[in-house]
Amino acid sequence: MTELDVHREERELTEALRTDVRSGLSAEPKSLPSKWFYDARGSRLFEDITALPEYYPTRAEREILAREAAEIARITGARTLVELGSGSSEKTRLLLDGGRDHGALRHFVPLDVSESALSEAVEAIRADYPGLEVHGVVGDFTEHLDLLPGQAPRLVAFLGGTIGNFLPADRMKFLRSVREVLDAGEWLLLGTDLVKDPATLVAAYDDAAGVTAEFNRNVLRVVNTRLGADFDPDRFDHEAYWDAGAEWIEMRLRAKEDMTVRIPGAGMEISLTEGEYIRTEISAKFRAAGVAAELAEAGFAVERWWTDEAKRFGLTLAEARPSSAG
Template identity: 80%
Template sequence: MTESELDIHRGATEIAEALRADVREGLSAEQKWLPSKWFYDAAGSRLFEDITALPEYYPTRAEREVLAREAAGIAKLTGAHTLVELGSGSSEKTRLLLDGLREHGSLRTFVPLDVSEAALAEAVEAIQADYPGLDVRGVVGDFTEHLGLLPGEPPRLVAFLGGTIGNFLPADRGKFLRSVRDVLGEGEWFLLGTDLVKDPETLVRAYDDSAGVTAEFNRNVLRVVNEVLGADFDPDAFEHVAHWDAGNEWIEMRLRAPEAMRVSIPGAGLEVSFEAGEHIRTEISAKFRREGVTAELADAGFEVEQWWTDAGGRFGVSLARAMS
C-alpha cells in the first residue's frame, strides 16, 4: 500500500504538535492525565486487537453478535451508498456491514478513518483485496477534528463502534455527537455502539485481564510519548490500574508510579515529578443505559430508529437518523 492511497490529514508534524499540547496540559495538571487516543501507534493498535480476543473482553464479541444478526436489516433500512467508520482499526467488524450493504446492492464507497496511519494502511489494503470494485478511501485523521473532510456520496451511514464513545467525558461526548450530526444531511444515518452498565466485577476484568495484555496497552501511551517527544519514561515501572467509578458509571484506567520519580520530556519542554503512588489517568470508558443513549442522541439532533443488544444484554447498538 502506498502513502498516496491514503488521505492524510494528520502527519508526523501534526501528531507531534497535538501530543505536545496534550502532554503539557495533562501532565501539568494537579491530577495528571493523558488522552486515550495516544495508545494507538502501530504497536498499540496491535495490542488492542489482541485485547479484543481475550476471554475477559466481552464488548467486541457482544457487538459482533448484534451486527451479524442485524447487518442485513441495517442495509435495507439505510440504503447507504457510503459507509464511514470512525476509529476503524482493523475494520474487522465492519465487514459484516460491508457484506450487508453489498448484498443489498447500495454500497459504493467505504471510508475508514483512523488516527494510526500504519493500522489504517493495513486495513485498507485488506479491504481492497477482499472487496474488488469497492471504492475504499482511507482517511488518516482525528474524528474530533476532521469529520468535515470525509468523502462519500449520500446517503451515508456513519458507524462509531466498539463503545469508543465512552472514552469522552460527558460534555465532550455531547460536543462530538453534535459534530457528527453537523456533517450529515437530514435523513442520513449514525450507528453507535455503547457498552452497557453491568456488574463491576465483569467490567473490571474486561480492563484488567489475567494475561496482562491490557496493562501493556495502557503503558504504550508512555512509549508513544518517549518516541514522539523524546521523553525518558520507564513504562515498565508504572503499574496498571483499572477502577470502576460507580458514581460516574465508568471504568478508569490509570498508570501508578510505585515510587517517587522524575521524568524529562524535552519535546514538550517539561520536567514532571511523580510522588510514590501518584496516578496518570489514561482512559475513561463510560457505560450506558438505553434511556441515556436515546436522550444524548436526541440532544445532538438524532432520532433512534432501532435499538439492539446481544443475547446477554451486555452491549447496545443504536441506529439513529439525522433530524432537521
C-alpha cells in the first residue's frame, strides 16, 4: 500500500520563500537558506554531486550502511523506518534491506519537501518492496515531524550530513524536536560528516566539473521563478570557504560586479557591490565527542558509533531516553 500526504502546498512554499528572502537578503551579510536549492532541477544536480569523485560523503556513508544495516535492524527491531529529507531514498534501501531481512520492518515513511522527487521515490520503493507499507509525507522536517505516521518502535534516519546545515542553536532545537515526537526506546540514526583536512573538505564543495557551482546558483533561479526576481546567476562566482574556527564549510555566491536586483514577489529591491557575497549554506563538520554531547543534551543516548574505513564520515545510532518528567 502506498500513500502520499501533502503538508506543504505550492502557495505555502512561495510564502515561506518570501519570508526567508525578506529576512536573509536584508541582513548583513546576506544569506539564503540552503533548503531553497531543491526544486526539481536542484534535486537532479545534487544527485549528480553525490557521484562526483570529490564528493566523498555519500560513498562513505553508503559504506557504513552496507556494513551495519543488519546490525541496525537487530538492535532497533524497528517496525517503521522514517527518513527525513529522503530525496531519492537510494541509500535508505540498505536500511530497508536490513529491516526486511530481520523480519520486523512493516512501514516506510519518507519525508521530503519536493513532491515530485518524493512521488518518484515512493513509487520505486513500492515496486521493489512488495508488502511494505509506504507512506510518503511532503513537508518540511523542521515543521511537520509531529504529523509522521508509523508503528512503534520507529527508527528515524537523518542521513547525508544534512544536520550540518543547521546553525548550532537551530541544530539543538531540531534534535530536541525529533526527541519530542519519539517515545522512550525509539531510535535516531544520524549521519555526520567529520572534521578532516581543509583541502579535502573544500574540494567536496567546489568540484572541478563545476556541478556544485551550478547547484549553488540554482537558489537564485528558484527565487527568480517563485518571486519574479531578476537575478542573473552568471554574475555570481561560486565559493566554498572553510571556517576553521566554526569548523564548517560556507557556500557563497559572490557578486562579480555592482548590481541591483528586483524581487517583486517579496516587495523589495537589493543592491550588491562587487565582491559582496550571499551565504547559501553552512555545512558543519563534527567530532565523535561533540556528536555524543549534543545528542545527550537533546535527550538521546548513543548506542553505537560507526565510521567508514577512512574515518571520513560518522553514523550514530541513538536511543530516545525516558524524559525527566516521566
